[in-house]
Amino acid sequence: MSALGAIFTRELRLAFAGGGGPAGPAAFNLAALALAPLAIGPDADTLQAAGPGVIAFAALLATLQPAERIFSEDASDGTLELYALSPVGLALSLFMKTLAFILAVFWTTPLLAFIGGLAYGMDVGSAFVLALGLAFAAPGLAFIAAFAGALAAGLKRAGLLIALIAAPLQVPLLVFAAGAGRAAMDGTGLEGPNLMMALAGSLAALALAPFGAAAALKARLE
Amino acid sequence: MWSYFANPERFDRLARALIPWCWGVAAVLFAVGLPWALYFSPGDYQQSDTVRIMYVHVPAAWLAMFAYAGLGGASFVYFIWRHNLADLAARAIAPAGAVFAFICLATGSLWGRPMWGAWWVWDARLTSMLVLFLLYLGYMALRGAIEDEKLSARAGAVLAMAGLINLPVIKFSVDWWNTLHQGASVFRFDGPTIDASQLWPLAIMALGFTVLYLALVLTQMRAMMMERRAEALERRRERRLELEAEL
Numbered sequence: 067m068s069a070l071g072a073i074f075t076r077e078l079r080l081a082f083a084g085g086g087g088p089a090g091p092a093a094f095n096l097a098a099l100a101l102a103p104l105a106i107g108p109d110a111d112t113l114q115a116a117g118p119g120v121i122a123f124a125a126l127l128a129t130l131q132p133a134e135r136i137f138s139e140d141a142s143d144g145t146l147e148l149y150a151l152s153p154v155g156l157a158l159s160l161f162m163k164t165l166a167f168i169l170a171v172f173w174t175t176p177l178l179a180f181i182g183g184l185a186y187g188m189d190v191g192s193a194f195v196l197a198l199g200l201a202f203a204a205p206g207l208a209f210i211a212a213f214a215g216a217l218a219a220g221l222k223r224a225g226l227l228i229a230l231i232a233a234p235l236q237v238p239l240l241v242f243a244a245g246a247g248r249a250a251m252d253g254t255g256l257e258g259p260n261l262m263m264a265l266a267g268s269l270a271a272l273a274l275a276p277f278g279a280a281a282a283l284k285a286r287l288e
Numbered sequence: 289m290w291s292y293f294a295n296p297e298r299f300d301r302l303a304r305a306l307i308p309w310c311w312g313v314a315a316v317l318f319a320v321g322l323p324w325a326l327y328f329s330p331g332d333y334q335q336s337d338t339v340r341i342m343y344v345h346v347p348a349a350w351l352a353m354f355a356y357a358g359l360g361g362a363s364f365v366y367f368i369w370r371h372n373l374a375d376l377a378a379r380a381i382a383p384a385g386a387v388f389a390f391i392c393l394a395t396g397s398l399w400g401r402p403m404w405g406a407w408w409v410w411d412a413r414l415t416s417m418l419v420l421f422l423l424y425l426g427y428m429a430l431r432g433a434i435e436d437e438k439l440s441a442r443a444g445a446v447l448a449m450a451g452l453i454n455l456p457v458i459k460f461s462v463d464w465w466n467t468l469h470q471g472a473s474v475f476r477f478d479g480p481t482i483d484a485s486q487l488w489p490l491a492i493m494a495l496g497f498t499v500l501y502l503a504l505v506l507t508q509m510r511a512m513m514m515e516r517r518a519e520a521l522e523r524r525r526e527r528r529l530e531l532e533a534e535l
Contacts, residue, residue, distance in 0.1 A: 213450065217443050221433050231426040231447060234419045235454050238461035245465065263464075267457065278450050281367075285442035 069154050070162045077166035091128040092174040098124035099182045110187050117186030118196050118247030124182070125175050125200050126240055129207040133215035133228045136167060137279070141219045141286060150287055160216075160283070161276035168208045176201040179247075188251055195257050196247030199264050203243035206268030209275040210235045216279035219286065239267045294371040296513060303506045310503035317496030325489035338402050343490055345395040347497035348388045352420060355385030355501065359427070360452030363445035373509075375441040378448060379431065380508035384501055386424035392417055416462045423451045 081087055102120045103113055140146045140163075149159035176197040183193025214232035218224040246260035292298070325343035359381045366374035396414055397407050408414070430447055434440035 217430060217447055218433070223433070227426075227429055227433055230422070230429050234422040234426060234458070235450065237419055238454070238457045241461040241465045263461070267461075270457075274450075274453065278446055281446045282443050285439050285446075 069152055070158065073149070073159055073162045074166045077163050078170050081167055081170035088171045088174045091131050091171055092178065094131045095124050095128035095175065095178050098127055099178065099185070103186070114187035114251070117183060117188050118192075118244045118251065121179050121182045121186065121196060122200060122203070122240055122244035122247070125179060125204060125243070126207055126236055128175065129172065129204065129211045129236075130229050130232060132167075132171060133208075133211035133232065134218070134225045136164070136212050136215045137219045137283065138215075138224070141283065146283055147287060150284065155280075156284060157276045157280035160212075160279050161272075164209055164212045164276065164279075165205075165272075167212075168205050172204045172208055175204040183247065188247070192247055192250035192257075195250035195261070196243075199243040199246035199257075199261055202261060202265040202268050203239040204268075206239050206264075206271035207236050209268075209271040210239075213275040213278045213282070216282040219283065239264060239271070242267060294369070294373050296373065299373055300510065300513065303510050307503060307506050307510065310499055310506060314496055314500040314503055317492055317499060321489055321492035321496050325493050329489045330485050338399055339486070341395050341399040342486075343493045345392055345399060346490060347494040348392040348395065349417065350494060351497050351501050352385055352389035352392050352417065354498075355381050355388060356420060356423070356452065356455065358505075359385060359448050363448035363452075366441060367445040367449065372441075375445070376509045376512050377505065378441075378444065380505045380512065382424055382428050382431070384504045384508070386421060386428065388497075388501070389417060389421040389424060393421060412462045412465060415465075416459050419458050419462070420455070423455075427451070 099121065102116075102124070106112060106116055106120075137146070140149075146156075149163075150156045152159060179200040180193050180197035183196050184190070188196065211228065211232045214228040214235075215224070217231060218227040221227060242260045242264035246257045246264060249256040249260055321343070326340050329340070329343075359378050362374045362378040362381060365371060366378060393414070396417070400409055400414075401407050427444060427447055431440050431444045434443055
């Protein structure tokens with residue numbers, strides 16, 4: 067267990083020391099939220115209707131942003147070999163690493179979603195539901211992005227490839243997270259099921275993505 | 289069974305025997321099915337002649353999904369047993385599946401214009417076909433980006449299997465999200481709701497598409513095998529020339 071704890075704290079320290087913690091993806095998320103109204107137009111009704119979708123989409127884009135670097139450094143400096151040799155195994159090590167990374171980097175996503183919801187004219191209650199939906203969905207989105215990052219680690223133009231690989235797999239989480247916010251706003255009473263589905267999808271990604279990432283990276287180590 | 293056909297020689301003999309048959313049967317099926325579907329079958333009482341697009345659209349949609357199942361299955365076999373032929377099959381299936389998905393999207397859009405009044409509608413089935421098309425593109429882009437052949441095969445297999453697991457979830461989530469497309473009318477528990485005069489040409493076209501798909505995949509697999517053999521021969525020739533030069 068201490069090996070996993072060591073991986074966890076190492077990743078937290080790395081995220082805050084060299085990576086600036088949540089700063090990069092959060093700034094990216096915020097920029098996307100700020101630019102969308104400039105493209106959509108200032109009409110309050112349109113912005114409110116588009117709000118949950120735009121906010122969930124901005125959160126999705128922010129998870130793709132750091133996916134390229136999450137495994138590439140570990141692949142080049144030999145850390146991955148150590149993870150593969152460790153008694154806990156590669157999949158569990160990668161799970162711990164990605165989990166720490168997500169806690170360090172994406173804790174801002176629900177906050178930004180809440181603030182963004184208010185800025186797009188949603189009422190407090192539905193902005194909170196949307197934030198909750200993204201709090202559920204963000205770990206899954208980030209795990210899928212990390213899986214794509216593992217497949218593309220060390221390749222030229224990996225960023226482009228990651229977006230193309232991860233985007234289709236992230237569709238369900240996007241649908242349910244944005245759907246929760248929209249359902250709360252429209253009063254259809256479907257926010258509960260949407261939230262549950264977002265959480266279920268996220269947990270499934272948490273359970274499966276580390277094995278996929280481990281299989282992809284193991285092929286690289288041989 | 290996998291190991292029996294994993295022998296490249298045996299597969300090559302089988303493929304060489306099958307390929308002309310596949311092309312021939314596909315040609316016959318299309319020769320019968322196309323005129324029947326596009327000319328002799330009755331128009332729909334609501335959709336009139338636009339219903340004929342269905343005879344291309346529906347088989348293409350089936351094949352696009354069937355091919356992804358094949359891609360995932362071949363990837364699974366490669367990932368577990370490391371049979372190179374399974375990887376060849378996956379590599380041959382992907383472009384064929386992508387083309388079928390594209391045909392499905394293009395014909396759907398041509399049909400949607402007169403029927404729904406729009407080239408593109410964000411309907412659940414259309415959207416999940418679009419996502420399937422993106423999955424194919426992502427797979428082919430990943431395979432193309434990795435130069436090392438073994439690594440490319442294994443990374444591709446992992447991605448194809450992940451896509452296969454996720455595909456039902458995507459389908460479900462998009463269905464939940466919006467549905468405008470008509471429900472299934474052929475494969476239903478209470479029997480098909482489509483009339484026999486339309487079901488027969490549809491069945492022949494679907495069979496024709498399937499045999500065409502087999503022909504495309506087998507031909508492509510043989511082509512890739514021969515390409516690999518040619519490269520090996522080329523390398524051997526170069527090595528011999530080097531040795532002779534040294535002597």
